Amino acid sequence: MMGLGRIAGTGAKWLTGAGVAALATMAIAQTTPAQDGQSGVNNGLDLPSTLEIFGKADPNVRKPTAIVNDYVITGTDVDQRVALVTGMQKLTLKPEEREQLKLAMLRQLIDETLEIQEAKANEIKVDAREIESSFSRVGARFQKSPDQMRAWLREIGSSERSIKRQIEAELAWSRLLRRRVNVNVGEAEVKAMIDRLTAQKGTDEYHVYEIYQNATPDRAKEVSASMQKMIEQMRQGTPFDYLARTYSQSSTRARGGDLGWIQPAMLPEALSQAVQDMQPGQVAGPIPLSAGFSIVYLADKHKVGVADPRDAKLSLRQLSLTFAKGTTEAQASTRAAAFAKATQTIRGCGDVSKVAAAEGAEVVDRDNIVIKDLPPALQNLILPLQVGQSTQPFGSIEDGVRVLVICGRDDPPAAYTPSVEQVQEQLEDQRVNLRAERMLRDLRRDALIEYR
Template sequence: MSRVAMKGCRTLAAACLALGAVAGPAFSQAPPTAAPAGLSESVAAVINDEVISTFDLAQRMRLLIATSGIQPTQQNLPQFQREALSGLVDERLQIQELRRVEKEQKIEIVPTDSEVDEQLTEMARENNANLQQFTNSLAAQGIGIDTLREQIRAQSGWQRWVRGRYGSRLRIGEDQVKAEMERIAAAATRPQYQIAEVFIDAARVGGMEVAVNGAAQLVSQIQQGAPFPAVARQFSASPSAATGGDVGWITAGEMPAEVDAALEQMRPGQLSQPIPVRDGVYIVYLRDRRAGASAVTVSLKQAAIALSQGAPDAEVRAASGRLTDLRGRIRGCETVETEAARVQGVVAGDLGEAELKDLSPAFRTAVEGLSPGQTSEPIRTNVGLHILTVCARGSGGPGAVSKDQIEGRIYGQQLSMIARRYMRDLRTAATIETR
């Protein structure tokens, strides 16, 4: 399928469909996804006497392929099948529970056809299409609109019911907010990471070996261009899947130790390899990182002359004299490159921001007593002579978090926990037979 940039994708994964058929002819060149090999029109699963057919399963697999950005292969089709079947089972259980509640309490919870069509119309509008064009784009990939309609009905109805039943009952106490503020303050001295995640639940997919292999395939597909948010929405078992895997800022110690160890070695913009933990496998994308609040950070520029380690003393003295003269003409970071360009053999550059403790001993000694705008004496290293100009000094760590932000975070965590327990109880009580 064509890779068409999408905007305005909802938390509902099915919203992020590539509407290349609307945007131009490139989409029409991609044939509809073939039905997965080995599936016939029969029973795939029975959920409390309600049948999920292999046609339903094939349709959901096509939808997963279309929305994840992952190219189907013989290796990853079993993974698509597992995810498709798990999603269908959960949605059938949700709809069955909603119908039961409607009957007992004489209320309406399950979205009507008109309400579902309103959501479909909005999805199409956000992607510069009308509902008919949106439907046609699905059909071009062999996907019937009904498979998306029923996914929307189950997910939005379930969210409505859980929030309506439990959301108004949740009370976030002052003691909870205070405890969270104290935890944040205590953690402020440790490094923080802004991450997105995919978590493969080993128990859900059939064991740790399956989880590790599936995660490795997802990493490969992301590296080849599959959008991380789309992959997270479709494959992650974490609550963050609803936001495309976005976790926000975390502090070292909040994630499993194996994930912390990987993050410590990563740089912003890097994607991890699969990280096995006790109950599954993580894939982590590091968006950004920052030092703890107690760390001193410096932003530096340098001017340097390349010299071998065994350069003659006379050559070293001459280079030192040129840099000392240059140092006298530098007036803050904005003049480093301009002044350095006037001295033959000198190369200047921006070293960016770093924690003072992470600098080499020679560099750290040279700049730890300098204020912004000041330049060091020449520093000898194995590769040359350097002078460093301090552009800025500061402390690491995040800004203050408001009380409302903390309350919202706690509310979301508690509601998510309730929803997971609710689904766990439904699965435990249900009769689920897969064929």
């Protein structure tokens, strides 16, 4: 298993929750050596033995990549959406990874086109002012004004048009669903769900993400090796849900592999055992299954119906001791030991400044820190501490040594069984999502899509 600090969205929806970039074309000369046995097979054409190709070998630029019911999706559209994803996530991709992402973004653009077309066929219109308002809200999420957002999009190689296309699709599709999808959840179903939640109170529940790939016996080694490479990409910082959206063959692919909160019994035995042995933030796999392999990421876990102590909010004072450049490991260990001994005398936040002055440490105050937002190892240090107590020193020679003192603690409210209205809303949302997936699948099946 490996640790994974956080999971980040890539092709995520903007609402749940200026110009086109210039493409410089360079003339490139490529030399193709004559192949054995081909010199006499010219089909009557007067061809040179050495071919020199002029112009960039990229037919995708400014040319159609797909035509969806007469709507053209160009290579520029795909490139700008790729730039949007990589810019948002600060990703540096290898050439083969970029090509995979291009395919994923092409699929997303096709789906968006189908959604917009179906909404228009049902006389659903999205006003330009609504799109602009949503664009402004997206910018605000990134602490940018609309003009700053436009400039930033150009800077990363994307465009305002690309993100507004996605916004239009979301608005149009959500309105179509509200008009076309009617779900009924009966009282008996709601009561059964509440009874089940009550019976499960205190049992463990896990928030799991997956990447699944089919594998016939003759391809098992190939698929397993491919998934090992995915894990290596995660170690290098590639977000799990980017890989899930790009490579997974599960129905959870569109959600970045998100299985939601589930109990072990709901998983295949091999996955169930792996998940129960994991800590939040860890990845396990490839795990062999009956028809393929899975990689799983444990985002979080909790006990059903029980308040999670990691939801507590803390007020902290941090003492930081840094080491001068060139400090040896032995010297750092000696200073760290003395620092640790001094911090053991702290009996509350009032002692922090005195100890810091004596040890030459810096003090920083931090409020409203949620325990579960800290690294897992640090969570384990802090959970048993009471107000006025301090952690053991932690850190490294490069980053220095730190100690955290608990100055205040607001424990989370007691967990409660969701209300009838909340359960009914959740069940309705699940059914709407299933219906939406079926509608989109039908649109894909009936569409005239021509790839170029």
